[in-house]
Amino acid sequence: MALGVVLGLRLDDPKEKLSLLSRGAEYDVLSPQGSFKKPTYPGICRVFARDGKCLSVLKTLFTNYCENHCAYCVNRAQNDMPRVTFGPEEFAKLAYDLYRKGAIDGIFLSSGVLKDPDHTMELMIRAVKILRNNYGFKGYLHLKVLPGASEDLMREAVTLADRVSLNIEFTEETSFKLFTPEKRIDGLLADTIRLSRIVREARERGFKGKVGQSTQIIVGATGESDLSVLKTSLWLYRELEVSRVYYSAYVKVNADAPSPLGPFFPSLRERRLYQADFLIKLYGFALEEILPQGKSFLDRDIDPKLSWALRNLHLFPLEVTKASYEELLRVPGIGPKSAKRIVEERGKVPLSLEVLKGFGVVVERARSFITIKGRYFGDRAFPSIKWERLEAGIQLSLL
Ligand code: SF4
Structure with missing residues (x-):
């Protein structure tokens, strides 16, 4: 087998790497309306912004190596699959070339955990610094912050990105025990609070007044109720000024992972939760009006x-x-x-x-x-x- 060729992929070729790494980012949510793959180049998706504009975004992982064992993830450590990592300069050049040619308006960069969160974040930040400072990239940048990353690295991420996100994944400790041995609800909430403080300080200093923070909650993997999910979202919006909570329908991507749980399909629950979320955020409804006492789940058949x-x-x-x-x-x-x-x-x-x-x-x-x-x-x-x-x-x- 030729050096760098695994399962027919030339893993020393940046485009082939991107093809593999962008597949690993498939379950990261970019927009409540979802994203649509653009068949012209791997990793490029079309998303609709809030103002209705259609944007082309390069959505990829920086590496699909991961030390963790999350049952809901294709990149978990125990999965036998080709593993690759971008070099910082390699990623910056690839992304900037696409931007310069007008193929993308922005970038969404997520990652698995290579060695540890700080090591991975350092590489991602180095790539983004080259992109912003050396190449002069002015496009939209959404950067994932890895749970457990140091405060200094979070701060750097906030200064470079238009949006930072840290996924809280679930709203109840029992779900973490079932799905993700390395993550704990208190650790993720502490990281989310820390990140929101850094974002708020950046906004107060007038630095990038619009820098936003988002998070993602998996829906339908466990018995967590819609009430529990929406209560968490409300707390994130009101107390931490998080700009957007994304809901992601659980998909059983690993054969040994638990099957979906809940009153109806996760994809429909995801849709209902977005509708409830919009009613609270944009229409002025109170949570108690949407889920009155005694009701923990949204209706399946009507919005x-x-x-x-x-x-x-x-x-x-x-x-x-x-x-x-x-x-x-x-x-x-x-x-x-x-x-x-x-x-x-x-x-x-x-x-x-x-x-x-x-x-x-x-x-x-x-x-x-x-x-x-x-x-x-x-x-x-x-x-x-x-x-x-x-x-x-x-x-x-x-x-
Ligand atoms: S830490 Fe992220 S990339 Fe790694 S297994 Fe968990 S969800 Fe997947």
Whole structure:
């Protein structure tokens, strides 16, 4: 076998390395809407930013060596697979070439643990420094901070990246025992708190005012309830000012790993959790409104906003010509943009279902919950309407 060739891969070729390392980063979440592979070059994904812009991002590991044994991960130490590491200069050059050619707008760099967290972070930071300082890379950079890394290295990561993330993985200690022998909830929370303090200090100094911090929670691997996950997210948003919590549906990637657990498929739970998260963060709902006492899991068949509306039918139908912005936001099918348009425009144009549609309202979902100048357009059998029909617009209403 030729030197550097394993399973047909030329592991001394940066592009082949990238092909392997980008596959190892597949389960790292970049955006609530997911990311879509761009077939032109390994590791390049398309993601939608919050403003709707589509960005090309190079998403890869720095190394797929790992000392740890997380049962939910393809890169865990005991898996027999080709292992490679970028050199700092090698990665910087590869990434900058793609950026210079316009193939990427940004980079998401994660990693397994080579020797120990500090050693790996030092290599990653060296690569990113070459990229920023020597090559003049000005694109977006999301850098993973490895649990257990020193405070000095966290600080360096914050000065170089636009976003840093440290995954807390689970919300209950029992899940850690089952899935990841080297990680502990108290250790990860302590690291997350430390990182958030460093991010806050950087923001206060006016340095990179927008540097953000995110984290990722695995959903459906254990019996952890949606209530437990959402309580943790709320704490992260409110107390630590974390910019974004990503939910990642558990996928059994190792044959000997535990099977998914929970009331329904992890992928649907992931979607429901994002919807609940948006309702709390962007729509002003309280957690208790989404999961009232005695309810620990979100509904499988209907989204959390519709579920809330059905529990509060006494508040509907709502007269859209008079309702406040906050009241409109609570109507299924009306989001922040369409609520704003209604409030801004209703004094200027007569409202109708067509006009509301033009404002971005998902009329099929909203019509049973509103009146326009006293006229009701919903199903006469409301509320025993066919809710599946409303459910069809679920994605649109929350984006
Ligand atoms: S530490 Fe990260 S890369 Fe290593 S096994 Fe765990 S999840 Fe995978």
